[in-house]
Amino acid sequence: MPADSALPPAPDIVRSAYGTLVVTDLAEARHFWVDLVGFVVTEEDSSALYLRGYDELTHHNLIVRAGPVAAAGALGFRVRSDSDLARAEAYYAALGCRTQRLPAATVRGLGEVVRVEDPLGFLVEFFASAAHPERLQQRYDLRRGAEVARLDHFNISVPDVPKAQAYYAGLGFGLSETIEDEQTVYAAWMYRKQTVHDVAFTGGGGPRLHHLGFFAHEAHSVLRMCDILGSLSLESHIERGPGRHGVSNAFYVYLRDPDGHRMEVYTSDYYTGDPDHPVLRWSVHDPRRRDFWANPVVPSWYSDASVVLDLDEAVRPVTELAQTAEVTVGADGFTAPSPAPPE
Ligand SMILES: O=C1C=CC(S(=O)(=O)O)=CC1(O)O
Ligand SMILES: [Fe+2]
Numbered sequence: 128m129p130a131d132s133a134l135p136p137a138p139d140i141v142r143s144a145y146g147t148l149v150v151t152d153l154a155e156a157r158h159f160w161v162d163l164v165g166f167v168v169t170e171e172d173s174s175a176l177y178l179r180g181y182d183e184l185t186h187h188n189l190i191v192r193a194g195p196v197a198a199a200g201a202l203g204f205r206v207r208s209d210s211d212l213a214r215a216e217a218y219y220a221a222l223g224c225r226t227q228r229l230p231a232a233t234v235r236g237l238g239e240v241v242r243v244e245d246p247l248g249f250l251v252e253f254f255a256s257a258a259h260p261e262r263l264q265q266r267y268d269l270r271r272g273a274e275v276a277r278l279d280h281f282n283i284s285v286p287d288v289p290k291a292q293a294y295y296a297g298l299g300f301g302l303s304e305t306i307e308d309e310q311t312v313y314a315a316w317m318y319r320k321q322t323v324h325d326v327a328f329t330g331g332g333g334p335r336l337h338h339l340g341f342f343a344h345e346a347h348s349v350l351r352m353c354d355i356l357g358s359l360s361l362e363s364h365i366e367r368g369p370g371r372h373g374v375s376n377a378f379y380v381y382l383r384d385p386d387g388h389r390m391e392v393y394t395s396d397y398y399t400g401d402p403d404h405p406v407l408r409w410s411v412h413d414p415r416r417r418d419f420w421a422n423p424v425v426p427s428w429y430s431d432a433s434v435v436l437d438l439d440e441a442v443r444p445v446t447e448l449a450q451t452a453e454v455t456v457g458a459d460g461f462t463a464p465s466p467a468p469p470e
Contacts, residue, residue: 147200165272186236
């Protein structure tokens with residue numbers, strides 16, 4: 128990767144804005160994401176759903192589209208102005224990445240989009256202008272399920288966490304929290320908007336999408352989502368939690384959709400907007416790091432993630448973890464934290 132000084136200016140990224148999931152049964156996925164989780168349908172046709180949360184003022188936070196293989200498509204970032212689209216093309220060309228400029232409305236509800244295969248192997252899209260559908264923030268009468276407000280973050284599974292951290296630092300992302308020891312950074316959380324993260328890196332085979340994180344305003348929404356699934360005997364969609372994170376301090380639950388794509392309902396993290404915002408570094412030996420009450424992380428949360436597509440819609444090959452694993456799966460199938468250092 129060229130030194131940052133040799134690169135043209137990076138696009139001014141405002142926030143992570145939408146994810147794209149390819150599903151093998153659109154009707155089944157619609158039932159999960161709309162009927163159960165409660166997303167609002169901005170637009171839909173026979174091949175795709177354009178969904179948004181109740182606070183989202185642009186066209187969508189999630190595109191769910193039909194395809195032959197369950198996979199993650201593009202991760203969408205909002206940039207500040209149209210000139211940032213040209214910056215994105217120049218920046219990624221200088222990185223040796225393939226880029227495409229898509230005419231307005233190619234992605235429903237958006238103006239021109241620059242689509243890129245980024246250096247980590249993910250498909251990302253940059254957009255500056257978007258349609259503004261009906262404002263739903265105070266339509267409490269419509270709220271259902273987890274009452275998701277907006278997309279909050281992407282969590283991506285990467286074989287080399289420091290490489291991912293350096294790439295996003297080059298895009299001007301701040302660092303809010305890490306999980307590390309003297310030798311390794313196992314995970315990191317980075318932001319453009321003034322909250323804990325727009326993107327997080329989980330060490331593992333990649334490029335894979337670990338999960339899409341969606342913000343809800345109240346911890347009650349996390350609990351209500353779990354109660355709804357329990358009431359319908361659909362508790363198998365609950366993978367991990369509910370609980371309180373150590374990292375981010377958010378209250379959370381993770382769900383798996385019918386194709387196994389992971390989503391998180393996430394609430395009450397914190398402000399990171401001051402220029403001297405200090406990094407919170409968690410020891411990998413701290414059992415409270417991922418769940419503040421030290422409830423164990425289920426093995427699937429570390430092992431499973433969604434494969435990703437390239438510009439040609441082909442599934443990207445997965446490179447195995449290229450650094451020390453954060454945890455090892457014990458003989459009983461549960462994770463065993465890395466051994467504490469000798470006293
Ligand atoms: O959003 C998140 C915030 C914290 C955590 S962790 O499990 O507490 O590390 C995971 C996460 O990246 O999904
Ligand atoms: Fe998350």
